[in-house]
Structures are given as C-alpha cells and as structure tokens.
Amino acid sequence: MENKKMTKQEEWANKIIIYCNPIAQKQNLEYYSLQSPLNIDNTDVLIVGVNPRNNGNYKSQNENENWEFINGRMTSDRLLKGNPYFNLNDTDWRFFTNLKQIEFLRQIVEDNKYTYMNYFYFSTSNAMQMRKIEGFREIVEFSKKSLADLISIIKPKLTIILGVSEGLDIISDIAVETILQQGNKRFLTLGTINNIRVYGVPHPSRNYALGVREPLSKCLEYLFQNEPQREISKEEIILKFTGDIAKMSESGNIHFNVNIERINDRLKEYSFKFSDYKGKTGIYKAICKGIGEEELDFRLDIKSGKKYIAFRSSKSDFFDLEGKDLILKEIAG
Structure with a gap:
C-alpha cells in the first residue's frame, strides 16, 4: 500500500x-x-x-x-x-x-x-x-x-x-x-x-x-x-x-504625597489599620478578613517613586485565594 x-x-x-x-x-x-x-x-x-x-x-x-x-x-x-x-x-x-x-x-x-x-x-x-x-x-x-x-x-x-x-x-x-x-x-x-x-x-x-x-x-x-x-x-x-x-x-509617572495617619483615620470604621512593616521606613502592612475564613495581607509602599498598594493571602499566593475569581472580576470591572 x-x-x-x-x-x-x-x-x-x-x-x-x-x-x-x-x-x-x-x-x-x-x-x-x-x-x-x-x-x-x-x-x-x-x-x-x-x-x-x-x-x-x-x-x-x-x-x-x-x-x-x-x-x-x-x-x-x-x-x-x-x-x-x-x-x-x-x-x-x-x-x-x-x-x-x-x-x-x-x-x-x-x-x-x-x-x-x-x-x-x-x-x-x-x-x-x-x-x-x-x-x-x-x-x-x-x-x-x-x-x-x-x-x-x-x-x-x-x-x-x-x-x-x-x-x-x-x-x-x-x-x-x-x-x-x-x-x-x-x-x-x-x-x-x-x-x-x-x-x-x-x-x-x-x-x-x-x-x-x-x-x-x-x-x-x-x-x-x-x-x-x-x-x-x-x-x-x-x-x-x-x-x-x-x-x-x-x-507611569504619578507623583503624590501619602499621609499614613490620614489613611488610617479614614479606615478606622472598617477596623482596618496599616502598621509598620518589619521596621522598614515607608512600607506598611495590614491584615483584614477576606471571603470565608481567608485573610488578606495588604502592603502599602510609599517610599519609592511609584507608590503602590498590593495584597495577597496572608498564608500563600494570591492565586490560592478561594475568592480570587470574584476579586479579579471586581478589579476588571
């Protein structure tokens, strides 16, 4: 054949x-x-x-x-x-x-x-x-x-x-x-x-x-x-x-001043407060309740030229969060 x-x-x-x-x-x-x-x-x-x-x-x-x-x-x-x-x-x-x-x-x-x-x-x-x-x-x-x-x-x-x-x-x-x-x-x-x-x-x-x-x-x-x-x-x-x-x-070139006391004052009604992160100047952390039993670990960096806020699971990576799909949907709008 x-x-x-x-x-x-x-x-x-x-x-x-x-x-x-x-x-x-x-x-x-x-x-x-x-x-x-x-x-x-x-x-x-x-x-x-x-x-x-x-x-x-x-x-x-x-x-x-x-x-x-x-x-x-x-x-x-x-x-x-x-x-x-x-x-x-x-x-x-x-x-x-x-x-x-x-x-x-x-x-x-x-x-x-x-x-x-x-x-x-x-x-x-x-x-x-x-x-x-x-x-x-x-x-x-x-x-x-x-x-x-x-x-x-x-x-x-x-x-x-x-x-x-x-x-x-x-x-x-x-x-x-x-x-x-x-x-x-x-x-x-x-x-x-x-x-x-x-x-x-x-x-x-x-x-x-x-x-x-x-x-x-x-x-x-x-x-x-x-x-x-x-x-x-x-x-x-x-x-x-x-x-x-x-x-x-x-x-990519946004410059602004950040007042951590003012931020915490605005957030206190939500029982959410940033504190110093490992004694590093200009870097703060906060833990808050997520979806279900999860905890969200926030970082706020105001020391660099580009200020930013980020969060993840307090125990692992962001993509291990049970509620990641809902969070991504909300971020994407």
Missing part, C-alpha cells in the same frame, strides 16, 4: 520530533511546541510564549499515555494537538487571565482565532534554566526556523511574542525596535524572524498595568487590521495614538 502523503503541518511536526527527541532523551527533558491545538484554518493571531514552565522530563513524558509516545517518540498527531493538559478555562492559570486584560487579545482568544505555542520547545522551571540547556543557541536557531515555517503554513495576520527580554530580544534577526514604552519598561517591540515582522509584548505571567492595557490593545488591533496589507512604521503608530501614548506615560 502506498504511504499517505504528509500534510505541510505534519511535515512541520515531524521535523520537530526528529530534532527534539534525541536532545530530550540525552538531557532528560520534556518537550512540545504547541500549547493549544494547531488551529490550521483559523489562526488570525499566532501567540508565542517562551518555553513550557512545568519542569517535566523525558522519562515521565514518555511513560505518560496522554503524551502518546510510540517507541520512545511523540507522534506528529499528538504534537499538532498541543499540550494534553492545556485548558483555556483554568482560572488558576494566570497566563490567560492576564492576557485577556488586553481587550484585543481577549476577543481573539474568545473567538478561537489563535494558536498558542512556545518558541523554545524544552520544558524548564524558569528562563535562567532554559539558557543552561546544552546547545541552547543551536536550539534557538532551529526554533526560529521552525517558527518561520509555521507562519508560512498558517499565515496569521499578526504574530505576537510574549516576553520582551526573554522573548523577542532572543529570537529576532534584527535589533529590536521599541514602539511603546513606559519609563524603562517596553510594552510593544518590533523584530523580524526570517524577514517576517513579529511583535513583542511583556509576558502575561504578571498583570498589565492599568494605564497600559488600552493603548497596547489599540495598537495591536491597528497592526492586525493594517499590517497584512502594508508595513506599519513606529512613527505612524505614535502619530495615530499620540493621546493614548501620552496617557500611558502619565500613568
């Missing part, structure tokens, strides 16, 4: 498996390229993260039937279906919760007009460990070629790299150009991969600043609508969104 001819995406997946499997076996590394299934017919935006961060290994992956290894190798069908544990609706996964703070990306994700993958296919606990993998630079070069090949197959209108210093700075063929910036923090950058224009934004492992969300969303939507027809320059974006960019800059 004549062998069935592989599709372009199957050829793409097979190349990854042939390249990655020996490295994974030698260094006992888990690997996969796609988080979501490959949306072959409807990827308007290709979303590219850095690398898987679950610190898995080849041995456990090979033995896990959900990864569909045959004779020590992942099948191309499994690779194209993405991470078997990928769950867009997992509210404990702050990645998508934060990503959807950007209205344009929220709409793309909810309309399922995206594919989400990583540019570096091997799993580590963090970016520093990723850089320590033997043959790191050679793997990055393979990944860049692989990413360019996928873009040519699915033809997204926009490719977004999640991560600036650990993302686009590493894989761009040219010096990365900053388009949007707040202080020293870059929020939208431009680079190329095999002459394909790609854009970098901060990784959504952390919240996007409130003053950044709307300007970034508007710029991404403008690029999405116009870039397929022509190249958009930094100057055009700045001219088009001058007012929004000015607001973003102002939001």
Whole structure:
C-alpha cells in the first residue's frame, strides 16, 4: 500500500520530533511546541510564549499515555494537538487571565482565532534554566526556523511574542525596535524572524498595568487590521495614538504625597489599620478578613517613586485565594 502523503503541518511536526527527541532523551527533558491545538484554518493571531514552565522530563513524558509516545517518540498527531493538559478555562492559570486584560487579545482568544505555542520547545522551571540547556543557541536557531515555517503554513495576520527580554530580544534577526514604552519598561517591540515582522509584548505571567492595557490593545488591533496589507512604521503608530501614548506615560509617572495617619483615620470604621512593616521606613502592612475564613495581607509602599498598594493571602499566593475569581472580576470591572 502506498504511504499517505504528509500534510505541510505534519511535515512541520515531524521535523520537530526528529530534532527534539534525541536532545530530550540525552538531557532528560520534556518537550512540545504547541500549547493549544494547531488551529490550521483559523489562526488570525499566532501567540508565542517562551518555553513550557512545568519542569517535566523525558522519562515521565514518555511513560505518560496522554503524551502518546510510540517507541520512545511523540507522534506528529499528538504534537499538532498541543499540550494534553492545556485548558483555556483554568482560572488558576494566570497566563490567560492576564492576557485577556488586553481587550484585543481577549476577543481573539474568545473567538478561537489563535494558536498558542512556545518558541523554545524544552520544558524548564524558569528562563535562567532554559539558557543552561546544552546547545541552547543551536536550539534557538532551529526554533526560529521552525517558527518561520509555521507562519508560512498558517499565515496569521499578526504574530505576537510574549516576553520582551526573554522573548523577542532572543529570537529576532534584527535589533529590536521599541514602539511603546513606559519609563524603562517596553510594552510593544518590533523584530523580524526570517524577514517576517513579529511583535513583542511583556509576558502575561504578571498583570498589565492599568494605564497600559488600552493603548497596547489599540495598537495591536491597528497592526492586525493594517499590517497584512502594508508595513506599519513606529512613527505612524505614535502619530495615530499620540493621546493614548501620552496617557500611558502619565500613568507611569504619578507623583503624590501619602499621609499614613490620614489613611488610617479614614479606615478606622472598617477596623482596618496599616502598621509598620518589619521596621522598614515607608512600607506598611495590614491584615483584614477576606471571603470565608481567608485573610488578606495588604502592603502599602510609599517610599519609592511609584507608590503602590498590593495584597495577597496572608498564608500563600494570591492565586490560592478561594475568592480570587470574584476579586479579579471586581478589579476588571
């Protein structure tokens, strides 16, 4: 019987498996390229993260039937279906919760007009460990070629790299150009991969600043609508969104005086009071009741140039709070 001819995406997946499997076996590394299934017919935006961060290994992956290894190798069908544990609706996964703070990306994700993958296919606990993998630079070069090949197959209108210093700075063929910036923090950058224009934004492992969300969303939507027809320059974006960019800059440079006694006086009717935090000047803490049996641990920092207030569970991380979904909903408005 004549062998069935592989599709372009199957050829793409097979190349990854042939390249990655020996490295994974030698260094006992888990690997996969796609988080979501490959949306072959409807990827308007290709979303590219850095690398898987679950610190898995080849041995456990090979033995896990959900990864569909045959004779020590992942099948191309499994690779194209993405991470078997990928769950867009997992509210404990702050990645998508934060990503959807950007209205344009929220709409793309909810309309399922995206594919989400990583540019570096091997799993580590963090970016520093990723850089320590033997043959790191050679793997990055393979990944860049692989990413360019996928873009040519699915033809997204926009490719977004999640991560600036650990993302686009590493894989761009040219010096990365900053388009949007707040202080020293870059929020939208431009680079190329095999002459394909790609854009970098901060990784959504952390919240996007409130003053950044709307300007970034508007710029991404403008690029999405116009870039397929022509190249958009930094100057055009700045001219088009001058007012929004000015607001973003102002939001990152707010200066005001804080009187802790006056704050406590306003809050006393709620039995809420800030006190010195470990004797540190200008840093205060307060504990208050949360939802159910939970306690919220607040920090108020008025010593730095940018004053801020933050809170978490008094016993663990914010995302371990039982009422986190309600809190996030209220914050998002």
